[in-house]
Amino acid sequence: MEKYSLKGLLFVTFLLVNSMSSSFADSIEEGKIVYLDMCEECHQLDGTGMNGVTAGDFVNDESILSQTDAELLNTIKVGKGDPVDGMPPNEGELSDQEMKDVLLYIRTSFGKK
Numbered sequence: 001m002e003k004y005s006l007k008g009l010l011f012v013t014f015l016l017v018n019s020m021s022s023s024f025a026d027s028i029e030e031g032k033i034v035y036l037d038m039c040e041e042c043h044q045l046d047g048t049g050m051n052g053v054t055a056g057d058f059v060n061d062e063s064i065l066s067q068t069d070a071e072l073l074n075t076i077k078v079g080k081g082d083p084v085d086g087m088p089p090n091e092g093e094l095s096d097q098e099m100k101d102v103l104l105y106i107r108t109s110f111g112k113k
């Protein structure tokens with residue numbers, strides 16, 4: 001058992017945990033880039049959409065983020081509401097991964113802590 005020292009095991013565990021948390025952080029970082037590029041003009045930097053005037057209010061309208069990831073990802077993909085003033089579709093603009101990343105950014109930044 002000398003081969004697998006406790007120190008070595010701890011180090012491997014550290015590497016594993018570290019790589020997992022950094023991919024989570026990378027996803028949020030990617031999501032932020034997408035958000036600032038594609039969503040911020042309507043939803044605003046603070047996620048309130050000017051209290052729901054320019055877009056859905058992620059911070060105060062609990063009916064939005066209480067939906068499942070599948071429901072929200074579908075809305076991000078196909079859009080919602082009025083074709084002119086509503087939520088525009090992102091299909092073809094964003095990859096599935098980018099839509100997941102931006103949703104993760106929205107949940108971690110504006111959702112209930």
Ligand code: HEC
Pocket residue numbers: 034035038039040041042043054055056063064067072075076080081082085086087088090102103
């Ligand atoms: C042109 C303005 C505009 C842009 C850009 C925009 N949105 Fe929206 N968004 C809206 C409006 C308006 C609504 C409210 C739609 C409704 O409820 O009819 C909305 C609603 C939403 C909702 C809530 C839908 C629901 O079920 O209530 C989500 C989630 C969302 N947007 C995500 C995003 C993401 C992610 C981006 C960027 C990729 C984005 N939006 C870009 C205007 C915009």
